[in-house]
Amino acid sequence: MNAVPPKISAPALTSRLAVIILAALALAGAAVVFLFNPSTHAFYPVCQFHRLTGLECPGCGATRAVYALLHGNFSVALRDNALFVLALGALAARGVWFGWNNFRGRANGEFFPVKFLWLLLAAALAFTVLRNLPGFAILNPG
Numbered sequence: 001m002n003a004v005p006p007k008i009s010a011p012a013l014t015s016r017l018a019v020i021i022l023a024a025l026a027l028a029g030a031a032v033v034f035l036f037n038p039s040t041h042a043f044y045p046v047c048q049f050h051r052l053t054g055l056e057c058p059g060c061g062a063t064r065a066v067y068a069l070l071h072g073n074f075s076v077a078l079r080d081n082a083l084f085v086l087a088l089g090a091l092a093a094r095g096v097w098f099g100w101n102n103f104r105g106r107a108n109g110e111f112f113p114v115k116f117l118w119l120l121l122a123a124a125l126a127f128t129v130l131r132n133l134p135g136f137a138i139l140n141p142g
């Protein structure tokens with residue numbers, strides 16, 4: 001006889017509380033970035049990978065990209081960190097898709113299937129290599 005183990009899932013209240021806390025933290029962080037330009041204020045953390053190697057990591061320029069997005073400068077945001085901007089767009093599209101499915105009563109799968117995480121990792125590696133090559137200065141925020 002094969003007994004099926006019970007599915008373990010987080011209680012709905014805990015999941016909702018986690019989402020509310022994460023959303024509040026994201027909004028607070030966005031407010032700080034909106035009010036204080038990362039290019040002119042020194043209290044933002046410095047990328048240790050960039051400080052040690054002089055190379056751009058996949059996250060370099062992301063804070064400046066958020067600042068540019070919050071001020072409506074999409075092209076500047078893309079120049080600062082194209083991978084971050086595109087990943088943020090994909091995340092937003094995924095969230096809208098999930099919300100739409102919930103609204104229509106359809107079942108959603110995982111929010112981040114493993115294959116998407118592997119794709120993001122591969123994109124981050126390729127982006128990191130490309131943005132540090134001389135011929136791809138457009139991907140380097142400088």
Ligand SMILES: [Zn+2]
Pocket residue numbers: 047048049050056057058059060061
């Ligand atoms: Zn970095």
